[in-house]
């Protein structure tokens with residue numbers, strides 16, 4: 557079984573450099589994730605990236621419990637991540653939400669809890685409250701600085717060992733750090749050769765914040781993909797590099813991220829591909845190949861959350877460089 561390297565966090569804890577993504581895309585596919593989690597544990601995954609908004613945490617909780625009961629793994633060997641959804645940014649909602657996630661995942665604590673996006677949405681039963689006239693998400697006026705204080709509280713209470721952020725830009729991180737008592741351990745962001753985040757990765761690293769790379773394979777099954785959109789896993793140049801190393805395009809994409817120093821969380825529901833995605837620690841891309849892949853960067857963002865573009869805290873604004 558491959559030995560997955562650990563990434564040191566700024567609070568002395570560590571996070572496995574490879575984890576399983578659990579967002580399953582189109583509705584109706586949520587059930588696949590239970591088997592995927594069980595298979596992943598069997599083949600050696602220990603880091604699981606979950607979120608309330610993926611609406612599958614109960615199934616994941618059952619799968620984890622089943623593997624603990626079977627004696628395949630112990631709770632303390634696992635690194636379980638979840639995320640606070642945008643409609644729960646109001647500070648008084650943070651503790652009830654982490655507790656709901658813990659109940660669903662059947663855990664006493666999380667290893668890492670992230671603020672999923674910097675912008676808050678109108679509180680209520682809808683996960684994506686949307687104005688039918690404009691098609692835009694409906695904002696709440698909660699400031700992530702206040703949400704973060706409540707995140708620090710749930711961290712202090714031991715409901716999660718670490719706290720972090722996701723989809724924050726450099727200006728938002730800078731502002732958060734002015735009042736934060738706890739520095740986020742990671743910023744989970746989209747990162748692959750078409751959007752390699754050189755500046756934001758350096759900005760985070762200079763402040764002791766690791767980067768976790770989401771959609772590292774370019775999320776080829778994302779429901780909103782249109783013909784002609786970025787499709788990094790099918791880039792012939794990536795395939796050609798793979799041929800040189802005897803590795804698949806997915807393995808080259810994941811290895812690229814590992815060598816950038818990030819933690820990487822590919823999703824798969826297929827046992828063979830789960831194994832394939834772990835089999836990336838027995839080779840190294842040369843410095844020349846890393847530099848060559850760096851040149852593929854083309855602002856090829858595939859998870860823009862464009863329906864939030866008018867929100868004052870939308871992170872991917874044209875006036876913010878990174």
Ligand SMILES: NC(=O)C1=CN([C@@H]2O[C@H](COP(=O)(O)OP(=O)(O)OC[C@H]3O[C@@H](n4cnc5c(N)ncnc54)[C@H](OP(=O)(O)O)[C@@H]3O)[C@@H](O)[C@H]2O)C=CC1
Pocket residue numbers: 576577578579580605606672722723744745769770771772773774775776777789804806807821822823824825826829830832833859
């Ligand atoms: N913080 C945030 O806002 C976000 C976080 N995320 C997190 O990141 C995770 C990963 O990103 P995601 O968008 O799911 O996309 P990925 O880039 O991980 O791609 C997943 C897709 O690639 C396919 N795939 C997996 N392995 C291989 C392989 N070896 N060869 C060919 N195809 C493969 C999967 O199909 P199959 O299952 O059939 O193998 C699936 O369709 C998410 O699941 C989620 O946990 C994602 C988006 C936003």
Ligand SMILES: O=C1CO[C@H](CO)[C@@H](O)[C@@H]1O
Pocket residue numbers: 579607609
């Ligand atoms: O993590 C995520 C996976 O994809 C979802 C669909 O857009 C996003 O809402 C979310 O940020």
